[in-house]
Amino acid sequence: MSLLELDHVAASYGPSQALFDISLALDPGEVLALMGRNGMGKSTTIKVICRLLPYHGGRLRLDGRDMANVPSYRAARMGLGLVPEGRRCFGPLTVRENLIAAARPGTWDFATVTALFPRLAEREGQIAASLSGGEQQMLAIGRALMTNPRLLILDEATEGLAPLVRQEIWEAIARLKRDSGLAILVVDKSLAELARIADRGVIIEKGATVWSDGFTALTPEITDRYLGV
Template sequence: MADAILEFREVSAGYGSGIVLDHVTFAVPESGSLALLGRNGVGKTTLILTAMGFLPLTGGSIHCRGQDISKAPAHRRAQLGLGWVPQERDIFPSLSVEENLTVAARSGRWMLDAIWELFPRLKERRGNMGNQLSGGEQQMLTIGRTLMTNPAVLLLDEPLEGLAPIIVEELTAAIREMAQNEGMALVLVEQHADVALALTEDALVIERGAIAHRAKSQALLNDRATLERYVGMNLDVDESASRKA
């Protein structure tokens, strides 16, 4: 795909001798947005880690902006435009919010003023240390810091996990802003299918390390039978009191 930001071509990968991804092929176009759905343990996070270069390929190839990056180290992939927001909020606890944001910044659209506009909470807490933030604020900071590297495509691995509903609303609004108004390409791994499909254009369902279903996000959102088959009951944001701010 000539205009693809990120492309997997028959990619197989895993841990040691165990194969988790099995001949996976897909492409994310310029300004495209893709939801990766599936039950726990089917290979979604493995796909993200493989894209970033943390897991070696056992077959196939990965391309970024047409360049084969299959053997490129993670830092080189970041330089080429892959931005990763991991499940773990990997911030620097002893640095301030502003220092966390600027520590790996590269020039481009996403500078401090743009981050403050996207996440007003962070601007209010710009002098706070990372360990003084709530879980939701730390997630905002993780996304903001990745944006400060000015990536071409943002890989988000369950960014809403374990967060209070009000924080989920703020983060989904920010992701929607990036995808729809900023034209940023993104790949979103999210357990809550309704949320992921509402934020993206295209969707892939992963099952047992392979692509089991492809669809436009809106079409899949309306196909409850297919969602139930592949995703189960994770169709709505859990608003239980067990979620933490």
């Protein structure tokens, strides 16, 4: 059974429909890349998965459970860990306070998170607002891991970061895939890095799933048609 399933999901912002026909599935321990040009519905799909936006068509299931009437806080307790676009750390709180704010018992605690991102241990008492963009992104990932999720969702986790920091984030994601057994849904524009870590990919075009397959099947023709500028 898939951990996460979306079958022909549709969703709107008020009268404006944003998703028309989204279908995808993610198995335990799998890394799935969610791709598409800007404005095609990737972040909206993530909002629906995390129950931050209602959907009015299709079906969303987590571990076989229908999620239609599940509020966002219960979705988080069921094992969804979100690293949102733009990081959104708690600026006035310290690094440690950010990490423990939503912590739940499990493998991921302050020691294991700071082993993945040693810079967070060095900045433990520093307020989040004073961190660099890369350090804030590490903190956002660490905060999501501290909830001990079953599914980690990364929405543009390397956007706007310096190349060396981007590489550090990608290496951490690769370690999570190799060592943690987490299912990971990742949105990013770097096809080269996605190809290195993702098992499969899904492409969204105008609010609908238009391609879904193993990453080795992503041909230049498909890339040019759906992901090119």
